[in-house]
Amino acid sequence: MKTIEIMGYKETIIERSDYPPDKIKDILNDEVTGILGYGPQGRGQGLNMRDQGFNVLLGLRKGRSWDKALEDGWEPRKNLFEMEEVCRKATIIQYLLSDAGQIAAWPMVKSCLNAGDALYFSHGFGIVFREQTNIVPPPNVDVMLVAPKGSGLSVRRLFEAGTGINASFAVHQDYTGRAKERCLATAFAIGSGHVFETTFEHEVTSDLTGERCVLMGLIEGAFRAQFKVLRAHGHSPSEAFNETVEEALQSLYPLINENGMDWMYANCSTTAQRGALDWAPRFEEALTPIIEECYDRVRSGKESQIAIDSNSQEDYREKLDRELKAVDESELWTAGRALRPLRPGG
Numbered sequence: 001m002k003t004i005e006i007m008g009y010k011e012t013i014i015e016r017s018d019y020p021p022d023k024i025k026d027i028l029n030d031e032v033t034g035i036l037g038y039g040p041q042g043r044g045q046g047l048n049m050r051d052q053g054f055n056v057l058l059g060l061r062k063g064r065s066w067d068k069a070l071e072d073g074w075e076p077r078k079n080l081f082e083m084e085e086v087c088r089k090a091t092i093i094q095y096l097l098s099d100a101g102q103i104a105a106w107p108m109v110k111s112c113l114n115a116g117d118a119l120y121f122s123h124g125f126g127i128v129f130r131e132q133t134n135i136v137p138p139p140n141v142d143v144m145l146v147a148p149k150g151s152g153l154s155v156r157r158l159f160e161a162g163t164g165i166n167a168s169f170a171v172h173q174d175y176t177g178r179a180k181e182r183c184l185a186t187a188f189a190i191g192s193g194h195v196f197e198t199t200f201e202h203e204v205t206s207d208l209t210g211e212r213c214v215l216m217g218l219i220e221g222a223f224r225a226q227f228k229v230l231r232a233h234g235h236s237p238s239e240a241f242n243e244t245v246e247e248a249l250q251s252l253y254p255l256i257n258e259n260g261m262d263w264m265y266a267n268c269s270t271t272a273q274r275g276a277l278d279w280a281p282r283f284e285e286a287l288t289p290i291i292e293e294c295y296d297r298v299r300s301g302k303e304s305q306i307a308i309d310s311n312s313q314e315d316y317r318e319k320l321d322r323e324l325k326a327v328d329e330s331e332l333w334t335a336g337r338a339l340r341p342l343r344p345g346g
């Protein structure tokens with residue numbers, strides 16, 4: 001456990017060494033963990049727990065996820081069951097269905113909860129937007145959260161690499177007096193590297209804002225805008241792609257990741273440094289009101305309502321596939337597909 005101080009703001013970081021496997025096994029000794037859902041998170045968290053010998057069952061409906069679980073070696077009636085059966089057996093339910101799926105399955109899950117059980121989420125969505133989701137756990141269960149800061153594939157890959165993903169944790173309801181201990185033990189059982197404390201509200205507002213803005217939506221919009229301008233001025237697709245995407249991902253962003261923004265600047269030409277340092281405040285000024293608007297829409301529940309409405313439709317997957325296909329077939333990403341294999345060694 002480490003206390004860090006960032007310009008006067010003190011935070012406690014809990015590390016994997018604080019929760020070695022034997023300690024986790026002691027804490028979870030009498031527990032049966034039931035994971036509902038085998039999307040990226042269910043798969044990553046479930047395999048990491050299974051590999052370490054924790055008592056974990058998967059609860060799935062028959063279909064796509066069930067078939068994937070079979071491919072990964074989960075065995076029907078041994079550690080793979082229909083959802084309701086797992087809900088009845090488990091003392092900790094890891095609720096890792098899609099956020100829309102959580103709404104649909106909630107009446108069944110709620111009916112299976114016993115006093116002292118723990119309900120675990122990897123997102124504050126269901127609880128915070130309870131007026132839209134109707135997910136209101138009874139008062140006699142623990143309610144906790146571990147939110148990995150990355151996709152379930154990274155949860156799995158970083159665990160396999162022997163490191164682990166950063167995650168936040170929170171306790172929303174502590175009926176047993178053991179909620180924090182159960183939460184932290186589970187956080188490290190699923191393969192977290194280090195964890196920091198949050199609340200369900202902060203987790204969901206930062207997460208929904210982050211993915212709509214810098215992590216995904218904003219970056220896609222910025223790539224598209226610059227590629228469009230360069231192409232409109234007669235630059236070839238490979239030049240526009242290299243100056244927009246390839247150099248960013250292959251050269252500059254890894255330097256930011258390695259040692260911070262100043263390190264990236266320090267390794268660029270003085271011409272690049274001057275220009276970027278001058279233009280960064282222009283983008284900050286232009287983007288702050290848009291990010292502020294997005295944050296307000298997240299907090300007011302408008303963004304969660306859109307997500308629920310669209311992801312609850314029967315044909316949401318077909319519609320999503322069509323949208324992603326359109327992205328993939330745009331000139332920008334067609335250029336990417338043509339150029340990536342030409343990377344040395346690629």
Ligand SMILES: NC(=O)c1ccc[n+]([C@@H]2O[C@H](COP(=O)([O-])OP(=O)(O)OC[C@H]3O[C@@H](n4cnc5c(N)ncnc54)[C@H](OP(=O)(O)O)[C@@H]3O)[C@@H](O)[C@H]2O)c1
Pocket residue numbers: 036037038039040041042043061062063064065066095096097098099100101102104105122123125147148149150151152
């Ligand atoms: N992905 C991330 O980067 C990430 C990161 C941190 C936290 N989280 C959170 O982790 C949770 C799980 O997310 P995810 O990305 O792993 O998975 P997801 O793609 O959101 O969910 C997929 C799973 O939900 C099941 N499902 C959906 N609707 C269902 C229904 N009505 N009944 C039964 N099962 C249903 C699917 O089963 P079928 O295959 O049978 O359809 C599949 O197993 C979410 O709360 C998410 O916000 C995600």
